[in-house]
Amino acid sequence: MKILGQVAFLLFLGGIWCQNNRNAKASGKSTKKSGGNQGGDVGQSPPVVDLTPGSTGSSRGTGGTAEAGRDSAAGAQEAGQQTDDMRLHFLKNTQVTCNDGTAAGFYLKEFRGSRRWLLFLEGGWCCYSKETCDSRYQNIPRLMSSSGWPQTKRGTGILSSQAEENQHWHNANIVFIPYCSSDVWSGTGPAPTPPPRPRQGREKERDKNTNTTEYTFMGSLIIREVIKDLVPKGIKQATVVMLSGTSAGGTGVLLNIERVASQLEQLGAETQVRGLVDSGWFLESKQQRSPNCPETISCSPEDAIKIGLRLWNGVVPDRCRQLYKRGEEWQCFFGHKLYSTLTSPLFVVQWLFDEEQLRVENIYMGGQSLSEEQWQYIQNLGRELKNSLRDVTAVFAPSCLSHTVITKSNWMSFQVRGTSLPRALNCWDRSLEATRNNRTPAKGCPFHLVDTCQWPQCNPTCPALVDQATQQELTLLQMLAAMGLDLQKLGLDPQGDADSLASMVSNGG
DSSP, rough: OOOHHHHHHHHHOOOOOOOOOOHHHHHHHHHHHHTTTTBOOOOSOOOOOOTTTTTOOOOOOOOOOOHHHHHHHHHHHHHHHOOEEEEEEESSOOSSSSSSSBBBBEEEETTTTTOOEEEEEEEOOBBBHHHHHHHHHHHHHTTTTTOOOSSEEEEGGGGGGOOOOOOTTSSSEEEEEEEOOOOOTTOOOOOOOOOOOOOOOHHHHHHHSOSSSSOOOOHHHHHHHHHHHHHGGGGGOOOOOEEEEHHHHHHHHHHHHHHHHHHHHHTOOOOOOEEEEOOOOOOOOOOOOTTTTTTTSOOOHHHHHHHHHHHHHHHHHHHTTTOOOOOOOGGGSHHHHGGGGSSOOOEEOOTTTTTHHHHHHTTTTTSSSOOHHHHHHHHHHHHHHHHHHHSEEEEOOOOOOOOOOOTTTTTTGOTTEEEHHHHHHHHHHHHHHHHHTTOOOEEESOOOOEEEOOOOOOTTSSOOOEOOTTOOEEEHHHHHHHHOOOOTTTTTTOOOEEEEEHHHTOOOO
């Protein structure tokens, strides 16, 4: 269980399950020089990568110049080939990079004539010390380096350019920003510095803020530079810019939405910036942690962020920062503490029984065992998340065990009280437009949707539970029994599965 907890910690907020071969850091640095100077489209005969969560993104491009990339795209159009894919652009500012110094960038699918923009921040938790960053670089290099990024990506869910999969946003300009800064999109540098000489007292305390790793943390700066590079593409003329993200990317939306709105306003844009946070609304951990953090990997998320903020030179929204004394800024990473300070409209999508929140507490649904205390924690989690979302204006919170949703191809199938997520987002969109134009919002178009039933999976549209050993679909009670819980002792009838859940489903879903 301890090993599983360590792995889960690395993946927390991320939902990333991929393993690539390690790229040598020396070659990564040289990639920065050759790739970062391109400042535009790249690739010849670009491969296509599916953005469905869980994809390893292991296809490799051949590289090339910006002109070669444009020629390739033009050739594809002439040949009638698929051109709905997002294409890679490296940042023009080569001083803002991924962790290993390779060029940061973004993928763009333009929709000519559209004045709506959807920007998406990828997730993938973080690293907060030399040890955790070295481990991350070895095991998940694509989250720290652009050297293996494919030349094109194909969006799914809300990133899809197909109307049947993405009715309301398929005709927007879609921007996918890969996560390669490992700082929950909060970092502003500085660049790595040589290890300092041993120091004492106050000098030693100041050194805590020095980046003595071999990595650079510039997540917030990457977002800023992406906005700059999109100005020639027309983002200044946008009517709506929606900053979205899943998991750590969702938390990145919370941390950066006010900064993005301010940047666009300074550029002269008359646009409304909105936020869409998917599975990035977390609660503080209840787990007792090792007292010798950060020497071990078993730090709580709160401790990881506390330590990381110094390493990353991380920033949080000004209005939230002013609520807390120095050293307590980490609290602004939690949506329920940050939300009331934001002025930009925000839509929160959150499973009430988020699997990554459970894994932080060493709870693995479909794993080998589950104690009565852990089962009680699961039930309490649903109640606590509901309470934390009570004052959120726009929210979609199904009573399900899962993690992330908006980039899944079947994202339209999940409902709360008969309303799907895409419809709820459209209702929110229409309400905001009505308010901007001094009109009364339409009735009967809900966008505050929180399941009222109490148990995990009591919503009939929930994603299916799967036994990790057999890969067979199970009901909740079947899974609890397989994990060793005495259902009769808990007052549950293992033979009356449907009857036991019927009343719960009738109260929500």
